[in-house]
Amino acid sequence: MGEAPAFIEDDLQKGFSNGFDLKSKDATTTVIGNKAYLIGGADDESIRVQVLDHSRGGWVNPTVLGTKPKPCKGHSAVPLNEGRILVIQKGSSLDDGVWFLEVDTQYVREQRKIFGSEVVAWSKGVKGIAEKPVVISGPSGVGKGTLISMLMKEFPSMFGFSVSHTTRAPRNIEKDGTHYHFTERSVMEKDIKDGKFLEFASVHGNLYGTSVEAVEVVADAGKRCILDIDVQGARSVRASSLEAIFIFVSPPSMEELEKRLRARGTETEEQILKRLRNAQAEMEQGKSSGIFDHILYNDNLEECNENLKELLGLDGNVTATPKSSPYGVDLPLDSSISKIDQKIVIKCGSPEPKTAPKNLIVLDLSTLKGGAPGRTRGLNVHAIDSFSDELNGFNQLS
Numbered sequence: 190m191g192e193a194p195a196f197i198e199d200d201l202q203k204g205f206s207n208g209f210d211l212k213s214k215d216a217t218t219t220v221i222g223n224k225a226y227l228i229g230g231a232d233d234e235s236i237r238v239q240v241l242d243h244s245r246g247g248w249v250n251p252t253v254l255g256t257k258p259k260p261c262k263g264h265s266a267v268p269l270n271e272g273r274i275l276v277i278q279k280g281s282s283l284d285d286g287v288w289f290l291e292v293d294t295q296y297v298r299e300q301r302k303i304f305g306s307e308v309v310a311w312s313k314g315v316k317g318i319a320e321k322p323v324v325i326s327g328p329s330g331v332g333k334g335t336l337i338s339m340l341m342k343e344f345p346s347m348f349g350f351s352v353s354h355t356t357r358a359p360r361n362i363e364k365d366g367t368h369y370h371f372t373e374r375s376v377m378e379k380d381i382k383d384g385k386f387l388e389f390a391s392v393h394g395n396l397y398g399t400s401v402e403a404v405e406v407v408a409d410a411g412k413r414c415i416l417d418i419d420v421q422g423a424r425s426v427r428a429s430s431l432e433a434i435f436i437f438v439s440p441p442s443m444e445e446l447e448k449r450l451r452a453r454g455t456e457t458e459e460q461i462l463k464r465l466r467n468a469q470a471e472m473e474q475g476k477s478s479g480i481f482d483h484i485l486y487n488d489n490l491e492e493c494n495e496n497l498k499e500l501l502g503l504d505g506n507v508t509a510t511p512k513s514s515p516y517g518v519d520l521p522l523d524s525s526i527s528k529i530d531q532k533i534v535i536k537c538g539s540p541e542p543k544t545a546p547k548n549l550i551v552l553d554l555s556t557l558k559g560g561a562p563g564r565t566r567g568l569n570v571h572a573i574d575s576f577s578d579e580l581n582g583f584n585q586l587s
């Protein structure tokens with residue numbers, strides 16, 4: 190950050206004069222350390238990013254991960270720290286226009302090792318913090334799906350289901366996009382390689398996985414996410430940056446588990462035997478791996494449902510967390526931006542108290558959570574006028 194090193198200035202000049210593929214006049218250049226990040230122009234229907242890396246001998250097209258912003262009518266870019274650039278899209282609504290380009294966060298560093306090349310990752314800025322997701326694991330036939338359905342039926346506005354991807358064939362009653370995203374193995378493998386999955390595992394001979402988007406859309410809807418995933422998946426989530434509550438559902442006995450699995454009547458004999466064999470290992474791992482915060486015994490279904498609600502703090506009078514309301518503010522086309530500590534001030538138009546009483550937008554970044562490959566949550570935004578006491582310290586503003 191700060192002044193660009195002289196060689197970067199040189200290379201930037203060369204980059205432009207060499208006609209490096211920079212078509213947009215709205216592009217910005219942000220220097221962090223020994224690299225410059227050129228943001229602007231369209232690429233695959235998203236904003237293009239190019240990196241000037243002196244140690245690699247010039248401009249490189251990085252692998253761009255995360256959910257990408259659509260091209261816009263210009264943007265402002267502000268380096269926040271060594272790892273992230275704040276990008277504010279002009280002319281969009283505040284709900285859609287605040288983005289973070291991660292250039293050296295832990296996630297980006299990990300992905301750089303995997304790809305063996307330059308990596309940057311986009312993450313959308315979102316208001317409010319999501320409640321901790323609930324991970325539910327347990328052997329096939331123990332009653333996970335039944336318990337989750339009961340919970341979602343009783344608290345429809347509170348919980349949302351993380352719809353996994355799987356390569357297994359749909360059962361009769363299962364709908365694509367509701368129970369699972371049924372998918373081809375080759376497509377899913379490519380998406381895994383492209384970093385679109387939070388976790389994945391091979392279970393009973395099929396590939397299953399939770400996409401980053403599956404969890405984020407539930408949180409976007411202001412709901413608490415429930416994941417029904419196997420023990421390997423739970424272990425991966427435990428090791429990830431997603432903070433969750435981990436619950437293992439245990440059957441009263443292996444005989445009862447077999448009875449339920451057979452009574453459900455959705456698997457062939459061969460599949461049932463495979464699931465029962467895998468159940469042994471899952472039970473051992475579930476009870477001793479240290480992954481799970483709670484073990485729930487599903488003997489009597491009603492009792493188990495009550496115990497699950499108690500674990501989730503739903504046994505008293507509860508009200509759903511209200512969904513955060515949209516900002517209802519548009520980011521101006523013509524604006525200037527200042528940063529002090531963890532606050533950003535966007536100055537819109539002229540500071541006329543009568544005609545533009547709330548002409549400044551303040552983004553408080555001190556409570557940010559999450560990040561690429563998912564959303565960056567906890568953005569705190571409000572509008573003030575330029576005579577507000579809150580501006581003390583924003584001496585860059587004229």
Ligand SMILES: Nc1nc2c(ncn2[C@@H]2O[C@H](COP(=O)(O)OP(=O)(O)O)[C@@H](O)[C@H]2O)c(=O)[nH]1
Nearest residue numbers: 329330353389390392397398399417418419422
């Ligand atoms: N790791 C992982 N496991 C999953 C995912 N979705 C489902 N599973 C697990 O895959 C296993 C098989 O699920 P399914 O085919 O629906 O059969 P069922 O458990 O017998 O209903 C279960 O243990 C699920 O919890 C996922 O996205 N990731």
Ligand SMILES: Nc1ncnc2c1ncn2[C@@H]1O[C@H](COP(=O)(O)OP(=O)(O)O)[C@@H](O)[C@H]1O
Nearest residue numbers: 329330331332333334335449453487488489490
């Ligand atoms: N406590 C219980 N007692 C008896 N049957 C149960 C109980 N819980 C679930 N079941 C039944 O067991 C079968 C397997 O349940 P399901 O929710 O599909 O399991 P999972 O999602 O863990 O594979 C279903 O037919 C369900 O109705």
